[in-house]
Amino acid sequence: xxxxxxxxxxxxxxxxxxxxxxxxxxxxxxxxxxxxxxxxxxxxxxxxxxxxxxxxxxxxxxxxxxxxxxxxxxxxxxxxxxxxxxxxxxxxxxxxxxxxxxxxxxxxxxxxxxxxxxxxxxxxxxxxxxxxxxxxxxxxxxxxxxxxxxxxxxxxxxxxxxxxxxxxxxxxxx
Amino acid sequence: xxxxxxxxxxxxxxxxxxxxxxxxxxxxxxxxxxxxxxxxxxxxxxxxxxxxxxxxxxxxxxxxxxxxxxxxxxxxxxxxxxxxxxxxxxxxxxxxxxxxxxxxxxxxxxxxxxxxxxxxxxxxxxxxxxxxxxxxxxxxxxxxxxxxxxxxxxxxxxxxxxxxxxxxxxxxxx
Numbered sequence: 001x002x003x004x005x006x007x008x009x010x011x012x013x014x015x016x017x018x019x020x021x022x023x024x025x026x027x028x029x030x031x032x033x034x035x036x037x038x039x040x041x042x043x044x045x046x047x048x049x050x051x052x053x054x055x056x057x058x059x060x061x062x063x064x065x066x067x068x069x070x071x072x073x074x075x076x077x078x079x080x081x082x083x084x085x086x087x088x089x090x091x092x093x094x095x096x097x098x099x100x101x102x103x104x105x106x107x108x109x110x111x112x113x114x115x116x117x118x119x120x121x122x123x124x125x126x127x128x129x130x131x132x133x134x135x136x137x138x139x140x141x142x143x144x145x146x147x148x149x150x151x152x153x154x155x156x157x158x159x160x161x162x163x164x165x166x167x168x169x170x171x172x173x174x
Numbered sequence: 175x176x177x178x179x180x181x182x183x184x185x186x187x188x189x190x191x192x193x194x195x196x197x198x199x200x201x202x203x204x205x206x207x208x209x210x211x212x213x214x215x216x217x218x219x220x221x222x223x224x225x226x227x228x229x230x231x232x233x234x235x236x237x238x239x240x241x242x243x244x245x246x247x248x249x250x251x252x253x254x255x256x257x258x259x260x261x262x263x264x265x266x267x268x269x270x271x272x273x274x275x276x277x278x279x280x281x282x283x284x285x286x287x288x289x290x291x292x293x294x295x296x297x298x299x300x301x302x303x304x305x306x307x308x309x310x311x312x313x314x315x316x317x318x319x320x321x322x323x324x325x326x327x328x329x330x331x332x333x334x335x336x337x338x339x340x341x342x343x344x345x346x347x348x
């Protein structure tokens with residue numbers, strides 16, 4: 001295991017700024033592509049990240065610390081965001097995500113004020129017993145998953161444009 | 175086809191800043207992992223991006239414009255960077271990449287001063303005839319490929335730490 005709370009926080013803190021550097025100022029054509037029916041575009045992926053901040057990570061961590069194994073987490077609706085705020089611009093979405101993330105990191109630091117709490121357990125409806133440190137690791141990897149998804153969706157816009165080089169470009173095959 | 179030079183440049187311009195936002199300030203533990211034997215860590219991936227700036231993209235574009243189909247590109251050694259500058263820090267590597275990329279975007283704009291040039295052709299040793307716009311599209315997708323690679327390598331550091339959530343985290347399976 002490699003987990004260490006301050007290193008996890010390093011990554012969680014960077015995600016909003018990484019999205020800003022990568023996305024702000026791009027033409028619309030880069031932002032509205034997806035990977036085919038039933039897949040998400042960049043705007044939808046950011047809505048999903050916002051959703052995680054409000055309903056998933058910190059609420060579940062609080063449940064682990066307060067309720068332990070006495071009740072299981074309410075399910076996280078991974079599709080809820082598809083009905084949300086279509087009128088928000090990309091700039092507004094990233095700003096909202098950034099604000100929520102900052103608040104949640106503050107809460108995370110307050111909640112996890114001792115190393116022992118990393119080993120506390122709760123109940124996931126599908127997986128059974130899970131640990132606080134597994135939830136926080138998952139939060140980090142979830143960010144990284146969705147950053148790769150955003151980058152991959154953008155790359156696929158040029159799938160035909162690259163001509164024969166497609167063969168060398170692994171990202172186009174995922 | 176979606177290719178349009180100014181949109182391609184938008185992405186090429188952002189890559190160094192995205193790498194800065196994503197990587198600068200991370201602990202060493204995040205930067206030295208790879209995906210197993212024969213795979214690259216973050217430092218090696220940035221060396222490879224630097225290599226592309228010096229020996230691949232602009233030199234090949236110049237060959238297309240000057241030599242057309244009369245000679246084929248010298249091969250791009252995709253492993254050359256593995257022997258390079260191990261003493262450089264991450265900050266120095268990103269700074270070098272940023273400087274080279276800025277120069278190359280300036281050159282790109284000078285070289286591609288008319289739309290017609292996008293259709294000019296050269297010879298790739300393995301693929302045969304390729305177009306200037308295919309080369310430039312590939313440059314963009316190559317950046318995106320290696321951004322996803324860096325993010326994926328980092329995610330894999332927590333493969334065991336996420337516990338049962340591994341099942342939901344696609345990035346860990348790639």
